Amino acid sequence: MPCPCGNLLKRRSPPTIMRRRGHRSLERDETALTAVIEFLSAFALFLMILTAFLALAQLQMGSNDPAVDRLDRSAVQGLDRLTSDAGWFVPGNESAMDYQNATADWHLQSAEDLDEGRVQAGLVVDGALSMAKINAIQNLTEGDMVDGLGLDDGFSIHLTIEVITSNNSSRIGEMLFDGGTERRTAQASSTANRQFIQDGETWRIVLEVHRGGRLNNDLHITELMTRPASGGPEWIEIYNPNDFAIALRGWSLNHTSSEITSDHLFKSGVIAGKTTLLFTGDATSQAAGNASQVIDLGVHGYLGVGxxxxxADGSGVLTLRYTQIDEARPYDMFRAEWGGDTGLFMVTGQSLAWDGNTTATTSWFIEETPTPGDQ
Incomplete structure (x- = not known):
């Protein structure tokens, strides 16, 4: 009789085979899951590399906006021209340039000559920034600088030169130059900067190039003489608080009183940055003090002598006005008033002086000892 054990063993075999098949299926699932995870990880890494590449390409190629690209190039190229060599100056005027007398010593020229000729300001001599050339930027108008750097029409700039590190702690943060159009007035801007290490200090130059913007024109009437002594001339003292020079084209003086109303529009002239200018009724007898220039308005009959x-002696108003190139209406930039309700009545030999605060009547006072040209 056959042994029933054999049948029993045969009946138990299928579950063992099923377990083996299930184990192999689980292994295949785990392998597939691992492959999916590895693929996703590799794909994520690929996306990261692609993103980094595109970002680098964006930095190298610039934005997709041609106007922004032009601003970026202008800032970089302008700074390169400013800091690559000593610069140059070609004397002349609107009708002709004297190229034979061109010179790298643009910093030795007057503000008037620089404005009439052509200049590209360069600040580097023998690989280092020249303080003499930095100081001479005050003889350049912002427009002169823009033209010399080869920037597009309608562009403006703001330039800063700052000491950022020094062995002398009192020098850190000192501004060697800070002037030009404010960024907040412009439609768009781009910035480039460069550092120079010299004489134990680090100097940083930052050039901002703007599209549009309102020029930082700001002139102050600081003192005026309406009743000169001993037959002397009348005079008006003007101060330029900006680091850049300001061309007088577009500026005008307006004087009103009960007896006199007169205007004078300036068609030429330049007042250097941080300097004082005197308008006088007689340049030959005018005490000039530290004024950088004396301009005779007596020849035009605007200021008197003797x-x-x-x-007006008794009471009057003197207004300094400016007209933007693309605008017709002048803006009142500064105002001085005497006599009438102001309580400011001058006698012979006294002047009207500004205290440096607001243009309100309370910021003016009678000066017993006038100081023409010594703002």
Whole structure:
């Protein structure tokens, strides 16, 4: 009789085979899951590399906006021209340039000559920034600088030169130059900067190039003489608080009183940055003090000398105005008033002086000892 054990063993075999098949299926699932995870990880890494590459390409190629690209190039190229060599100056005027007398010593020229000729300001001599050339930027108008750097029409700039590290702690943060159009007034801007290490210090130059923007024109009437003594001339003292020079084209003086109303529009002239200018009724007898320039308005009959009055003795208003190139209406930039309700009545030999605060009547006072040209 056959042994029943054999049948029993045969009946138990299928579950063992099923377990083996299930184990192999689980292994295949785990392998597939691992492959999926590895693929996703590799794909994520690929996306990261692609993103980094595109970002680098964006930095190298610039934005997709041609106007922004032009601003970026202008800032970089302008700074390169400013800091690559000593610069140059070609004397001349609107009709002709004197190329034979061109010179790298642009910093030795007057503000008037620089404005009439052509200049590209360069600040580097023998690989280092020249303080003499930095100081001479005050003889350049912002427009002169823009033209010299080869920037597009309608562009403006703001330039800063700062000491950022020094063995002398009192020098850290000192501004060697800070002037130009404010960024907040512009439609768009781009910035480039460069550092120079010299004489134990680090100097940083930052050039901002703007599209549009309102020029930082700001002139102050600081003192005026309406009743000169001993037959002397009337005079008006003007101060330029900006680091850049300001061309007088577009500026005008307006004087009103009960007896006199007169205007004078300036068609030429430049006042250097951080300097004082004197308008006078007679340049030959005018005490100039530290004024950088003396301009005779007596020849135009605007200011008087001796018994001739250009400005009212008793009471009057003197307004300094500016007209933007693309605008017709002048803006009142500064105002001085005397006599009437102001309580400011001058006698012979006294002047009206500004205290440096607001343009309100309370910021003016009678000066017993006038100081023309010594703002």
């Amino acid at each position: 018994m001739f009055n250009g400005l």
